[in-house]
Amino acid sequence: MGLAAYALALVLAPLLPGVVGRTRALMAGRQGAPLLQLYRDLGRLLRKGAVYSRQSTLIFRAGPVVLLAAVALALLLVPPGGGARAAVAFPADLVVFVALLALARFATVLAALDTGSSLEGMGASRELFFAALTEPALLLALVVVARASGHVSLSAMLGGELPAAWARHGVALGLAALALFVAVLAENARVPVDDPATHLELTMIHEVMVLDHSGPDLALIEYAAALKLWATSALVASLVVPVRADAAWLTALVATAGVLGVAVAIGMVESAMARLRLERVPQLLVGAGVLAAFALVLVVAG
Numbered sequence: 001m002g003l004a005a006y007a008l009a010l011v012l013a014p015l016l017p018g019v020v021g022r023t024r025a026l027m028a029g030r031q032g033a034p035l036l037q038l039y040r041d042l043g044r045l046l047r048k049g050a051v052y053s054r055q056s057t058l059i060f061r062a063g064p065v066v067l068l069a070a071v072a073l074a075l076l077l078v079p080p081g082g083g084a085r086a087a088v089a090f091p092a093d094l095v096v097f098v099a100l101l102a103l104a105r106f107a108t109v110l111a112a113l114d115t116g117s118s119l120e121g122m123g124a125s126r127e128l129f130f131a132a133l134t135e136p137a138l139l140l141a142l143v144v145v146a147r148a149s150g151h152v153s154l155s156a157m158l159g160g161e162l163p164a165a166w167a168r169h170g171v172a173l174g175l176a177a178l179a180l181f182v183a184v185l186a187e188n189a190r191v192p193v194d195d196p197a198t199h200l201e202l203t204m205i206h207e208v209m210v211l212d213h214s215g216p217d218l219a220l221i222e223y224a225a226a227l228k229l230w231a232t233s234a235l236v237a238s239l240v241v242p243v244r245a246d247a248a249w250l251t252a253l254v255a256t257a258g259v260l261g262v263a264v265a266i267g268m269v270e271s272a273m274a275r276l277r278l279e280r281v282p283q284l285l286v287g288a289g290v291l292a293a294f295a296l297v298l299v300v301a302g
Helices: 002-012 015-027 037-046 058-076 093-114 118-149 162-168 170-187 215-240 248-272 281-301
Strands: none
Touching: 002 058, 002 215, 002 248, 015 037, 015 215, 015 248, 037 215, 058 093, 058 215, 093 118, 093 215, 118 162, 118 170, 118 281, 162 170, 170 215, 170 248, 170 281, 215 248
16 A cells, blocks of 8 residues: 555645645635646756856755655655555654755755855755755644654554544643644745745845756656655645544545645645744744644653
8 A cells, every 4th residue: 555655646746736736726716727737847848958157066966856756755654644554664764754855855955055056045044944844843733742652763653643642641742743734835845934936136045046957857846746745745634633544445535635635735825824934934833843832742741
């Protein structure tokens, strides 16, 4: 089931940005872009050629490849939901998951800095600053779930013990889920932390770092972003809706519905509020970390 769910995620991941965009459009009374728009964009980009600056080095060309490889490996560790195990599971794999996301970010930042562009350097600086606040919140939220379930593997702590953990530590897990959701918004450059649809370079964070990428390289970046959104959304879905299914097809259905539900929630958040001012974003991320820390205290004390 793990490998089958992984293959399904690889195929359906580009659908998530379309779900988020369509949700935003419906909330605003617009038709919006097609659900399969990212599939079309990826196909178009793959048919084009890549343009490289004479000042860029191998670091710039390797950035998208390392990014996609790190995110694809991280997705291997994420349980699909419905009580199924991930394709790869071992003790303390939650730390490896966070580390792989950090590696993906590191590759993107290095590629942005390699261009020598002041705009991309500005975006890389903001990305690293916000990441320093997001990663502790993400890791603490996962530690809360691990402590409440008694397991340190993502597949185990989001598996059969999770419903009992909700019964014992419902408040703490609720706070951890909220902190995890905020971390998902930040990790995937979504509103209110960042706006992937903006065209103003001075306010961009993630998008400004990939301005010089084109063709297949940009396709790898966009696909990696979709995989990352699927992986992090699957964590939230498995935590918030600990539904257990016996049949394999029902497990896949529950897992897919949960991930799509998180995408709809992201779209509703983006349609209900605007992007925060840059000086307000650290307050949001620190608040998520405080929520996760308080949830950990509740679990330990309980």
